[in-house]
Amino acid sequence: MEIRNVFTRQSITSPNQTLMVQKGETYDAVIKESRDGEAVVVIKGTDVRVRTEGEWPQEGRATIQIVGEQEGVPVARIVPRPPQETDKQAVHFSASEPLLPELRQVGDWLQKHGQSLTKEIVSTLRTFFTEAPGTVEQKLDTVRAVINKHLELTNVHLAAVHEALHGKPLGERLVDMVEELKVNEQKKFRVSMEGKLDDSASTSMSRVGSPQEFVQQLLQRLTALLSEPHQKANGTEMMQAINLLRDKVLHAIEQLKKEPHLEQVLDLIQKEIGEGVQIHPAWRQAFNEALTEARQFMENGRELAARKALFDMLSDMEQTLSSGSSDHVPLNGTWMQASVAMQTKDFLVQTVTAKMAQASRDFQIVKRNVMHHLETVLHWAEQRGQAARLQAKQYLESAIKQLDNVILKSDLMLFTDMATEKQLMKASSQLAEAKKRLHQGDERGARKIVNEVKDVLANMVLKPSETKVKHFVAGLGEPQADLSKAFLRQMNEAVQPFVDGPSARQLFEALRRFGFMHDYEAAESLVQKGADGEGTPQNMKATLLQLAQSGNEPIARQAEQALTNLTGQQLLNRWDAGVGMQSLFFSLPLRWQNEVRNVNVYVNARQDGERIDWENCQLYFLLETKKLGDLGILLQANERSLSITLRNDRDDFAQKAAPFIDMAKKRLEEIGYHVKMVNITKLTNETKRQEEEKRVPSVRLYGPFTERGYDFTI
Structure with a gap:
């Protein structure tokens, strides 16, 4: 969504540029070229074409004033620099205290972006370089990233x-908050117990006279307290049962990893754990459902999916049992489904059925529109001439946009299986190829591709995914009044692996759960539903904002730090309209083998209208793994031909990675890429490693692209 002409003052936007300049305003500019009454200048890092008035040098720095407009192009003339600006610059470079080398470096970067190193910026930078943690190199990386994103250099x-x-990875921040919340819950429980015992003591003392009678009644009261449902987990007998069940779960996990025959593993799990889960009704139901799901996967020949379902269930059980609380069930996947109250299931069934029916109807409408557009494309593609090709291209672009909206925005993708999503993604990429063929004058090739996509859409049958439906039901619960429980729930949902396998929509939903779209969605909700707060999006950032104001100092402080991390990522992912290239950065926590691990994702791509050009881009993933150490994965796409580079410092990494390469090729080709080359190299060279060992930084290092895969400089 783009909003223009909001301000009352007149704004001028010249063709092919997005920077809006104001008539009557003055700007610091770098003149790139000037001739024949026109000039290209850099204002705030953006190239701007202007018509010149008066005498202009061919290049150099100048202060210009916008004096008018001709045919949509701003007219500018050079004006003297204001005296205060001249004084301000002189202060920086002629003061008795010389500028630090890093400040001079920042000044050079600003100058390349058409900006000045002002007194306020110098003051801000001095504070930052003095007080911020980390090395000077890291701080310079930060400043460079802020400048490249055309953000103001503010604190x-x-x-x-x-x-x-x-800073500390977001995943570690969130895990620290979970631990702090656990400590708080234990404190609350102790206070509650002490209050009940105090009440019991005061009541008993008022009713009995002898100390012996008081002690006897107090013991009876204590016994009653220990027999309450929320205290059963602390009884000796219950703890023994939980510890025994945990040992069996750990043994089952080991067998699941080692035993090649899945049928034997299923029998073992059912025999050893089936009795143990009887101590909790939610566990019993979730266990039976997971076992049934795994057997269905196995019967359909999907052994990997069956093993994953079993592993997720066992990992959730082990995590819960390790926490020492039998009444806590992790709110994710099948376990959340088991915890849904019976009285609400009818409502959930009705809600999900209605949403699926509406999503299906919406898809039929989109499908009909796309098919009509493709028929029109075929009609225009049979005609000759530039005008016919232009018409066909416009209808193709509309069809592609509708398919992409189905993938990323339609509720349909919340229910259907991954095969359907891949079909739609492949159809979208094929239509993009048809558009390219039209541009090249290959009408026959374009018509062939369009006909293939038409056949796919005509025969497409929507199949609901049981796993996705369960996951959707889990998210329909009422918002938690208790912030701690709401945070734990969202933490579990955000870091868990993708439901029913990775896909474009699953990744988009994961980013939403973390709150990367929170500000936009909150504003949109406010506009659509009014300022009553109704419909406010529920995500990790929304909950962190509430925890930061909760009054609990340790939790509020950690929530603020996590919010700062999220806000920083949002700033780094801001859309740089009109610059031609786009850089993105995500640092995402992901649960892997029952631990939260951090994955850093760097994207560098050409802009294609309001989105990035997925056919020509670079993606770099930096993962922390227990067995392999840091692992870098670089994907370089050029016209959908993909080069993959795997980076790791282990000598035996090539041997270990070999079995997964063919599988990765197949999955990438399913969504429209062609893998032409796979390389395996070292992540860091020996010199770099020795330099890192000599210094002990106060924060974790993630090197730039030139050394480990990414550079924010574009």
């Missing part, structure tokens, strides 16, 4: 971006 921007790039 808030620098702190947020620095935390995102070089």
